[in-house]
Amino acid sequence: xxxxxxxxxxxxxxxxxxxxxxxxxxxxSSQASSIKTTSGLIVKQTIGQQSxxxxxxxEIIVQQGFxxxxxxxxxKDSNNPGFVISTFPNPFNDVLNFQFSSNLESSVDVSIxxxxxxxxxxxxxxxKDDLLKLVDLPVLPTxxxxxxxxxxxxxxxxxxxxx
Numbered sequence: 001x002x003x004x005x006x007x008x009x010x011x012x013x014x015x016x017x018x019x020x021x022x023x024x025x026x027x028x029s030s031q032a033s034s035i036k037t038t039s040g041l042i043v044k045q046t047i048g049q050q051s052x053x054x055x056x057x058x059e060i061i062v063q064q065g066f067x068x069x070x071x072x073x074x075x076k077d078s079n080n081p082g083f084v085i086s087t088f089p090n091p092f093n094d095v096l097n098f099q100f101s102s103n104l105e106s107s108v109d110v111s112i113x114x115x116x117x118x119x120x121x122x123x124x125x126x127x128k129d130d131l132l133k134l135v136d137l138p139v140l141p142t143x144x145x146x147x148x149x150x151x152x153x154x155x156x157x158x159x160x161x162x163x
Contacts, residue, residue, distance in 0.1 A: 071146050071159070078157040085149065091161035098132040098149065108132055109150040112160075114143060137162065 036042050084101040098108075104127045112121035120140060125132050132149075140162045149156040 071157075074146065074148075074157045075159070078155060082154075085156055085158070087147075087158050087160060091163040092137070093163055094135070094138045096134045096137055096160060098134075100127060100130045100132070103130055104151060106152050109148075110134065111148040111150070112137075112140070113146045113148070115145075120145070 034042065082102075086099040086101075088097050088099065090096070107124050107126050109124050110122070110132070111119055114120045121134075121137065123134075123136070125134065142162050145160050145162065147158050147160055149158075
């Protein structure tokens with residue numbers, strides 16, 4: 001009799017796997033909050049997302065989830081170089097271009113950071129015909145990145161998406 005129960009248990013266990021569902025790269029929900037402690041520390045958090053953690057030197061920055069408020073500060077405070085920089089295609093696959101509305105006639109330092117704040121790409125590139133072309137990006141995994149372009153008289157930040 002116990003052999004039959006064992007066989008029945010085995011069959012039920014195996015059949016339940018056929019109907020199992022798996023949540024993969026999905027977000028069920030997201031909620032965010034922000035508080036300021038009595039010591040003046042601002043804590044921002046997101047709930048219901050896969051988490052990443054951040055770190056910083058100098059001022060204390062703590063991040064949970066994809067609440068990248070520090071990136072928003074960089075994007076907002078990015079100095080206006082006096083000309084327009086267009087990024088295309090964005091999202092991109094292998095090649096990424098930056099079109100400048102005026103002639104730079106100089107090299108530009110390009111830095112790309114992942115969601116952890118780690119530098120994943122750094123290169124000095126010559127701007128030719130007002131176009132900066134990055135072709136060494138197929139090695140980047142699919143994700144969102146922060147790009148910093150630094151030239152003689154400007155520093156510019158933008159977000160890109162690798163597909």
